[in-house]
Amino acid sequence: PVLVVDFGAQYAQLIARRIREAKVYSEIVPHTMPVEEMLARRPAAIILSGGPSSVYADGAPGVDSTMFDAGVPVFGICYGFQAMAQALGGTVAHTGNREYGGTKLTVLDPGVVFAGLPTEQDVWMSHGDAVSQAPDGFLVTAATAGAPVAAFENTDRGFAGVQFHPEVLHTAQGQKMLERFLYEVAKISPDWTMGNVIADQVADIKQRVGTKRVICGLSGGVDSAVAAALVHEAVGDQLTCVFVDHGLLRDGEAEQVEKDYVASTGIKLKVVDAQEQFLRELAGVTDPEQKRKIVGREFIRTFEAAERELIAEAGEHGETIEFLVQGTLYPDVVESGGGTGTANIKSHHNVGGLPEDLQFSLIEPLRTLFKDEVRQVGLELGLPEAIVWRQPFPGPGLSIRIIGEVTAERLDLLRQADAIVREEMSAAGLDRSIWQCPVVLLADVRSVGVQGDGRTYGHPIVLRPVTSEDAMTADWARVPFDVLSRISTRITNEVAEVNRVVLDVTSKPPGTIEWE
Ligand code: XMP
Numbered sequence: 001p002v003l004v005v006d007f008g009a010q011y012a013q014l015i016a017r018r019i020r021e022a023k024v025y026s027e028i029v030p031h032t033m034p035v036e037e038m039l040a041r042r043p044a045a046i047i048l049s050g051g052p053s054s055v056y057a058d059g060a061p062g063v064d065s066t067m068f069d070a071g072v073p074v075f076g077i078c079y080g081f082q083a084m085a086q087a088l089g090g091t092v093a094h095t096g097n098r099e100y101g102g103t104k105l106t107v108l109d110p111g112v113v114f115a116g117l118p119t120e121q122d123v124w125m126s127h128g129d130a131v132s133q134a135p136d137g138f139l140v141t142a143a144t145a146g147a148p149v150a151a152f153e154n155t156d157r158g159f160a161g162v163q164f165h166p167e168v169l170h171t172a173q174g175q176k177m178l179e180r181f182l183y184e185v186a187k188i189s190p191d192w193t194m195g196n197v198i199a200d201q202v203a204d205i206k207q208r209v210g211t212k213r214v215i216c217g218l219s220g221g222v223d224s225a226v227a228a229a230l231v232h233e234a235v236g237d238q239l240t241c242v243f244v245d246h247g248l249l250r251d252g253e254a255e256q257v258e259k260d261y262v263a264s265t266g267i268k269l270k271v272v273d274a275q276e277q278f279l280r281e282l283a284g285v286t287d288p289e290q291k292r293k294i295v296g297r298e299f300i301r302t303f304e305a306a307e308r309e310l311i312a313e314a315g316e317h318g319e320t321i322e323f324l325v326q327g328t329l330y331p332d333v334v335e336s337g338g339g340t341g342t343a344n345i346k347s348h349h350n351v352g353g354l355p356e357d358l359q360f361s362l363i364e365p366l367r368t369l370f371k372d373e374v375r376q377v378g379l380e381l382g383l384p385e386a387i388v389w390r391q392p393f394p395g396p397g398l399s400i401r402i403i404g405e406v407t408a409e410r411l412d413l414l415r416q417a418d419a420i421v422r423e424e425m426s427a428a429g430l431d432r433s434i435w436q437c438p439v440v441l442l443a444d445v446r447s448v449g450v451q452g453d454g455r456t457y458g459h460p461i462v463l464r465p466v467t468s469e470d471a472m473t474a475d476w477a478r479v480p481f482d483v484l485s486r487i488s489t490r491i492t493n494e495v496a497e498v499n500r501v502v503l504d505v506t507s508k509p510p511g512t513i514e515w516e
Helices: 012-021 035-039 065-069 079-087 174-185 194-209 222-240 253-265 276-283 288-317 330-335 371-380 408-427 480-496
Strands: 002-006 025-031 047-049 075-076 092-093 099-107 120-127 130-133 141-145 151-154 159-162 212-218 239-245 270-273 319-326 361-362 441-442 447-451 454-463 498-503
Touching: 002 012, 002 130, 012 025, 012 174, 012 330, 035 065, 047 079, 065 079, 075 079, 075 174, 079 092, 079 130, 079 159, 130 361, 159 174, 194 222, 194 319, 194 361, 194 371, 212 222, 212 288, 222 239, 222 253, 222 319, 222 371, 239 253, 253 270, 270 288, 276 288, 288 319, 408 441, 408 454, 447 498, 454 480, 480 498
Parallel strands: 002 025, 002 047, 047 075, 075 159, 212 239, 212 319, 239 270, 319 361, 454 498
Antiparallel strands: 092 130, 099 120, 099 141, 141 151, 151 159, 441 454, 447 454
16 A cells, blocks of 8 residues: 555545545555554555644654665655655754745756646645755755745655645645656556455455355445445345334435345345334434434344344354444544454444344445545446435434424425425536535424415425535535525425425534534
């Protein structure tokens, strides 16, 4: 792999993704990892990421200079550039010139990294101090007003670096620079594709599983759907999926899992219809936390029962179920410390949660992938676009989009309104530009309206379209007025008991995306 050394800023994941976009596999490692350990992974190159603003910052981590004696190509970015300069005998100075944001870069000598790129370009800077002198043997390739040494390279040794951030979109030529480093300096061939990922995973899973059996919980979301499809590709009918229909999904979603998904994958699916059970448990409950707890609890209960049944059935045929599939993604792995071992754990997880006394080995075929890569794998495995491009949807489903008690009638109303919203948003081509659009029923609120000659006294529906990068923060989406207008007209005409449609124009923070 190419190792991206994370110095603690938010850029490491972005750099790792850009490298993968160049069809080169990358992994993130913490800067605290000893150099020997990094080298033991036989990196094709090492990228030092951004981090604290300056090598002079309090507690700023350095780079162990033995990294540069191993014959491994290294590319330094921002802080990593300064740390690299310092470790190789260059000078980093307090310039007093802070540069932050878009900056003009002038190429002095294109060298290898800038060859073929414009001599004047826009780059994204974020630094206090700057390299004032490049290490011996290095060619200074570019400068900005605040950074006389904004880029350097020593391609004989396989080293290069830039003061700015090539990984952000504001640096227009950034991807090209990274690619030139990877292909021309580090001499790595771009052969990491989703096709290869699938082939590797399939071979690996086959080997691990042998003739044993595997189970997987499907949530209706992208990750579990793709993970299961990948495992199915490897072991076919040794895999059984469990899908709990709790009746809190949107119109057509349960059918999508039951029909489209099965049709496109051929997976063996056990569907548990638990709609009545969930409604019964939710009856009379209005508190959001309470609803979440109930749905979580019932989900686990139902899932456990289904698994025990499967295990019993397998046992009758003399088989054991040893493996459980989970759709864990790479960002979860990085954020939880980044271990690489696949532990034999007593599980407890986000899809089902398992009985304490069941021991499974985990299969996590998406552990090395980012979300966009998971989608590509799904497409290559032939999953329907509606599943692969599904927007986020909360585990507790529509129960937390009915403000008030959850009943079958209310779920029905909300499903109708939601179906209209999704239909119109899709027709307007907005599915990929908005993050998601919760549709909320204010079930305990009524307002006066007029329809035909009559007075109505109905419920409002709230539209909550948002844009977001990661759901941590969000902004209300500027959905075109004509789309909103069509949605409003259709909902009030087609959904009995709804006589008003309102738009939520709150960012997050202070509002969360969901209303409960
Ligand atoms: P909030 O409402 O906290 O939501 O701004 C952030 C994102 O998380 C989704 N969400 C959930 N997803 N289980 C989930 O799997 C949950 O309990 C849950 N609650 C919120 C929400 O749809 C949004 O994308």
